Amino acid sequence: MSNVIVTVLMSVGSVFVYSLGNMDISLGKQVGLYATLMVLITNQTGSLLPALMLCIVIALVFATINGAIGQLLRIHPIIPSMVIMFVLSGVNSMIYVNIGSRNIRLTEISNAAFKSPLIMFIVLLVEILIVAYLFRFTKCGKYARAIGANPMAAQQCGVNLIRYKVIAYMIMGICTVVASVFQMGYTAAASDGTGTGFEMNVMVALILGGMPLSGGMKSRVASAVVGAFTFALLDVGLPMIGIPMKVASIIKAIIFLIVVFITCRQKGDRLPR
Amino acid sequence: MKKSIALALTLLMLAAVFAGCAAPSSEPAESVAANAPAAPAAAAAAPAQGGTLIYLSSMTSGKEHEAAVAMFEMMGKELGYSISVVYGDMSNDPAANLQAVQNAMTDDVVGLIVSQSGGVSEMMAEYPDLYVVGTSIDLNEVYGEGGLYADLLENDKFLGTIGNALISGSDIGKLHADYVLKNGFKKVATMMFPPFAFPQFAAADAVLRGEIAAYNQSAADADKIEIVGDAQVLMFAAVDDNYFMESAHQDLDCIVVLADGIQFVYPALKNAVDAGTMNPNVKMITGGFSSEPGFEKEIIDGLIGAVYAPAVESCIYSMVVMDNALQGKPSSDFEPLQVDGPYLFIETAEQRDAVLNNSIIVSASPEDAAMSWEEIKQHLTRFNESATQSNLIEAVQGVSVASYS
Numbered sequence: 001m002s003n004v005i006v007t008v009l010m011s012v013g014s015v016f017v018y019s020l021g022n023m024d025i026s027l028g029k030q031v032g033l034y035a036t037l038m039v040l041i042t043n044q045t046g047s048l049l050p051a052l053m054l055c056i057v058i059a060l061v062f063a064t065i066n067g068a069i070g071q072l073l074r075i076h077p078i079i080p081s082m083v084i085m086f087v088l089s090g091v092n093s094m095i096y097v098n099i100g101s102r103n104i105r106l107t108e109i110s111n112a113a114f115k116s117p118l119i120m121f122i123v124l125l126v127e128i129l130i131v132a133y134l135f136r137f138t139k140c141g142k143y144a145r146a147i148g149a150n151p152m153a154a155q156q157c158g159v160n161l162i163r164y165k166v167i168a169y170m171i172m173g174i175c176t177v178v179a180s181v182f183q184m185g186y187t188a189a190a191s192d193g194t195g196t197g198f199e200m201n202v203m204v205a206l207i208l209g210g211m212p213l214s215g216g217m218k219s220r221v222a223s224a225v226v227g228a229f230t231f232a233l234l235d236v237g238l239p240m241i242g243i244p245m246k247v248a249s250i251i252k253a254i255i256f257l258i259v260v261f262i263t264c265r266q267k268g269d270r271l272p273r
Numbered sequence: 274m275k276k277s278i279a280l281a282l283t284l285l286m287l288a289a290v291f292a293g294c295a296a297p298s299s300e301p302a303e304s305v306a307a308n309a310p311a312a313p314a315a316a317a318a319a320p321a322q323g324g325t326l327i328y329l330s331s332m333t334s335g336k337e338h339e340a341a342v343a344m345f346e347m348m349g350k351e352l353g354y355s356i357s358v359v360y361g362d363m364s365n366d367p368a369a370n371l372q373a374v375q376n377a378m379t380d381d382v383v384g385l386i387v388s389q390s391g392g393v394s395e396m397m398a399e400y401p402d403l404y405v406v407g408t409s410i411d412l413n414e415v416y417g418e419g420g421l422y423a424d425l426l427e428n429d430k431f432l433g434t435i436g437n438a439l440i441s442g443s444d445i446g447k448l449h450a451d452y453v454l455k456n457g458f459k460k461v462a463t464m465m466f467p468p469f470a471f472p473q474f475a476a477a478d479a480v481l482r483g484e485i486a487a488y489n490q491s492a493a494d495a496d497k498i499e500i501v502g503d504a505q506v507l508m509f510a511a512v513d514d515n516y517f518m519e520s521a522h523q524d525l526d527c528i529v530v531l532a533d534g535i536q537f538v539y540p541a542l543k544n545a546v547d548a549g550t551m552n553p554n555v556k557m558i559t560g561g562f563s564s565e566p567g568f569e570k571e572i573i574d575g576l577i578g579a580v581y582a583p584a585v586e587s588c589i590y591s592m593v594v595m596d597n598a599l600q601g602k603p604s605s606d607f608e609p610l611q612v613d614g615p616y617l618f619i620e621t622a623e624q625r626d627a628v629l630n631n632s633i634i635v636s637a638s639p640e641d642a643a644m645s646w647e648e649i650k651q652h653l654t655r656f657n658e659s660a661t662q663s664n665l666i667e668a669v670q671g672v673s674v675a676s677y678s
Contacts, residue, residue, distance in 0.1 A: 003372050093508065097469045102365055103391055103414065105421050186368050187395040189421075192469075193364020239359075239376035 003186070004232035005120045006031075006179045010198060011205045011224040012124075012131050013175020016141070016168035018206055021148040021215030022077040024066055024169065027176055027202060029088035030059065031195030034180035036095055039104045039190045046108045048181070055180065059173030067166035077165075085199075096192040106188035114185020123182075127175060132221045134171065144168045148215025205231040208259050323353035324383035326595065327374060331388040331410070333360045336564055339637035340585040341409070345386070347639040348592045351646060352653075354383070365470075367392030371399065384595050386588075388437075390414050394422040397430060404598045407434025408591035409583060409614060413472065416611040426609065432598055433609035435590040435669070438560075438583040438616035442476025445581075449477065449529050450484035452558055452579055452620065453498065458527035461485070463504040464512060464538060465531035474531040478504045481529065501525065511537045517545030524552050527578070534559025535577070542576055562617070562628075564635040573622045580625075584615035585633050586643050586672040593652045593665055602654040604662045615643075615672035624674040631677040643676035644668065 010027060017024055034055040041051035062084055070077030096102060113119055135141035143164040146154040155161055184190055209227020212218050234255065238248035328345055332338035342358055349356045359377045362369030370392035374385065384404040387393055390412050397405055405425075412434040414421040425431045439445050453461055463482075468475035482500055489497045501521050505512060516522055530538050534557055545551035556578030571577050590612065597603045617634070619625050628634065633641040650656040652665040 003368070097467060100469050100472065101414075101421065102470045103367060103421055105394075183368060187371055187392055189367040189392070189395070191364060191366045191391055193362055193366035193391075194368065196362075196364055196366070236372075236376055 004229070004236065005124060006183045006186075006198070007201050007205055007232055007235075008124055008225065008228040009127055009175055009179035009182065010202050011209075011228040012128055012221060013172040013179070014202050014206065015131060015135060015211070015219060015221050015224045016144050016171045018211050018213070019135070019141075019144045019148045019215045019219035020077075020165060020168055021213070022070070022165070022168075023199075023203060023213075024081040024172065025078060025199045026062065026066070026081045026085035026088060027172075028195040028198035028200075029085050029092065030062060030173075030176050031180045031183055031198050032092050032190070032192070033058070033088050033195075034177055035184035035190035035194045036092065036104065038180065038184045039106050039188075040095075042106060043104075043108050048109060052177065052181070055177045056174060059177050060170055063169035063173040064166050067169035068162050071162045071165055092192055102193075103189055103191045106184065111185045111188035114182055120182065123178065127178060128221065128225060131171065131175070135219075135221050140164060140167050140171070145215070145217050145219055148219060149217050201231060201235075202228075204256060208256065210259075323355075324381045324599075325355045325357050325379060326384045326386055327357045327359055327377050327382055328408075329359050329361050329370060329374060329385065329387040329389050331361050331365075336634060336637055337562065337583070337585060340633045341388075341588050343637050344585060344588045344633065344639050344642060345592060347646070348589070348649065352592075352596050352655075354596075357382070361387075361389030362391065365389050365391035367395055371395050375399070383599055386591050386595060390422075394425055397425060397428060401430070404430050404432055404595060406432040406591045406595050406598075408588050409437040410434055411436045411440045411473065412611060413440075417472075431609050432594045433611060435587045435612050436614040437587070438581065438614050440473065440611060440613050442473035443480045444613070445473060445531065446477035446480025447484060448581065448618065449531070449558060450481045453481070453485065453527055453529065454488055456527070456556070456578070458498065458556070459496075460499050460501060460525050461527045461529060462501045462522060462525050463529045463531065464507055464534070465504050467506050467508055470509075471531075475504075477531055504531075507532050507537050509537075512541050514541050514544060517541060517551045523550060525555050526552060528555060528557045528559075530557055530559040532559070533561035535561040535563045535580075539571075539576065546576065562634060564629060569625065569629055572619065572625050579618065579620040582617045582619070582634070584617050584643070584672045586669060587614035589642075589644055589649055589652075590614075590665060590669045593649065594662075597654045597660075600655050602658075604654055604660050604665070607662045610662070610666075612666050613670060615670050617674050619674055623678070627677040628674055641677075643672040 010031075014024070014027070037055055038048060038051040041054065042048050045051075065084065066077065066080050069075070069080040135144070143154065143159045146157070146159060147161060147164060151161060183194065205228040206224055207213065207227065208230045209223035209225070211220070211223040211227065234252050238251060243251065326345070326349060328342070330338060330341070342356070345356045357377050359373045361373060370389050374396050378400070382403065384406070385396060385400070386406055386408050387396075388407070388409045390410055393405065393412070393414070397403070412422075415423060415425045415431075415434075439448070463478050465471070465474040465478055485498050485500060492498075505516065528534075528538065528542070532538075538557060538559065542551065542555070542557060546553050546555070555576065557576055558579040558581065559577060560581050562580055562582040572580060594607070597607070617628060619628055631641060633639065633643075635641075648668070652660045652668065654660050
């Protein structure tokens with residue numbers, strides 16, 4: 001259940017960034033760092049709150065770097081996220097080297113609340129509603145889609161590209177912190193491998209849901225929800241009905257290819273948006 | 274219309290996911306027990322009549338994996354269990370391992386055999402009626418001082434573990450030091466997996482250095498052994514080619530690899546020797562094993578002077594302990610111990626040939642195991658009421674390269 005909720009929370013948060021036509025490949029490592037910090041700090045303080053606050057601050061810093069650097073240096077926005085991914089990979093390794101273990105466990109508070117389906121559902125619903133509202137009815141969402149559709153036109157219309165890109169990454173960062181709480185809470189533990197590959201899960205989920213990778217006006221929050229649940233159903237459902245893992249991976253790949261083929265087909269002489 | 278259908282389907286999917294995948298662990302223990310699959314509950318009350326054993330493997334491929342699966346399937350068939358193999362997370366992540374087990378969970382699962390440590394405690398919390406035993410894993414998280422999962426020792430469903438070869442870093446260090454001293458190497462370097470993941474290798478490295486320092490104290494100057502620098506830590510990645518281009522390493526005559534050196538060191542070493550930047554007479558003593566065609570000449574006669582590899586027969590211990598528990602007839606001296614696993618130390622051509630020609634680690638056929646089914650039966654209390662754990666340990670640990678000769 002928690003792996004489902006984590007994928008959905010992250011995918012919903014990523015809608016803003018994907019609508020820009022960008023992606024963040026440091027997401028998985030960010031989840032690993034946040035989960036680790038939550039376990040360590042909560043064990044020290046007896047409360048999750050300080051860890052949560054710290055993780056949100058760190059997420060906002062990463063968001064600023066990811067959102068602004070690409071625009072400022074005129075480089076592809078995936079590059080700053082790649083740098084952050086490598087840095088976080090090193091930081092995570094150093095933390096566990098210093099601890100002297102590959103796993104750490106939450107001992108000071110119970111994780112029962114994080115495994116409650118009701119709480120998961122409420123958090124998910126609240127996040128979807130907030131993100132959907134921001135995306136559909138506020139300048140942040142409208143400008144993000146406008147930038148994804150045509151950054152030059154958006155800029156000429158007076159949209160501050162750096163500001164709205166940073167805001168998009170910040171929304172994703174906060175959602176990633178929320179997802180990390182449930183990732184850590186699932187087993188009340190974190191490890192040097194926590195979060196590995198999550199960025200790919202998010203990307204696959206969004207594409208399965210019909211999110212255009214080029215961003216733009218056709219970006220929808222619903223794509224994230226539908227895609228993430230479809231991905232989770234495939235991820236969990238195929239093994240549950242007895243399909244071996246190796247075969248399940250092939251089936252997932254085939255479904256993924258079919259969805260990409262359907263959603264990204266070219267219409268006339270226009271590129272899909 | 275289309276949007277309404279999409280919305281309805283999404284809601285249906287949401288409801289199905291929440292209903293089907295809801296975690297019961299947040300409920301009180303009584304409720305968890307009530308919701309648990311019927312078979313495990315029955316297993317606790319009466320001898321198990323078959324069922325499924327989940328084998329959480331740390332490997333996904335290779336002869337060692339195939340051999341372990343073949344052994345479990347052979348024993349499972351004889352005892353009436355089916356074996357469901359699931360693959361643990363490469364990084365041993367607790368959540369990923371738990372998810373792998375959850376995905377494979379069915380009503381007839383009666384036990385878990387794990388060769389990954391991450392998430393074991395959470396698995397036992399999630400499925401409190403299932404017996405759990407380790408195989409080819411030291412489970413230091415349970416047995417180590419201040420271990421992360423030390424509470425499992427108080428859980429009567431936890432059946433202990435058998436290590437992936439020797440568990441004690443001291444024993445591993447002595448084994449490797451003896452090889453270095455016996456073969457008269459003079460300039461040695463060591464490599465190992467990171468201590469945070471494999472603390473026993475750091476201990477082994479320290480013991481090896483201590484043994485050689487002790488030897489040097491009484492040795493003539495010409496016979497002294499130099500250990501070059503600190504151990505090179507392999508962060509689960511191959512050693513850099515540049516390592517063998519550094520002047521301090523080019524004339525090494527022995528490299529002790531406390532890791533899977535065949536995968537992580539051999540390719541770079543071979544390149545360096547072929548390029549002429551490395552002493553061609555260097556010998557590597559390493560963990561891991563390969564039976565790839567053409568590779569055998571590298572063992573003993575080539576760059577690999579000795580191989581230290583776990584023996585697949587360790588899975589016999591896990592299956593016997595599991596079956597005895599499921600039958601409600603643990604041996605009279607049973608304790609959930611952490612025991613050394615059997616290992617193969619190949620340092621001569623005869624030993625190499627015996628392993629290559631006659632062992633299960635190469636053929637992946639239970640017929641080539643060092644213990645036959647008839648011998649295994651002697652340790653199962655359903656066949657032999659007087660079977661003891663000490664005899665089982667002795668028999669399994671007795672497996673060595675000599676068993677295949």
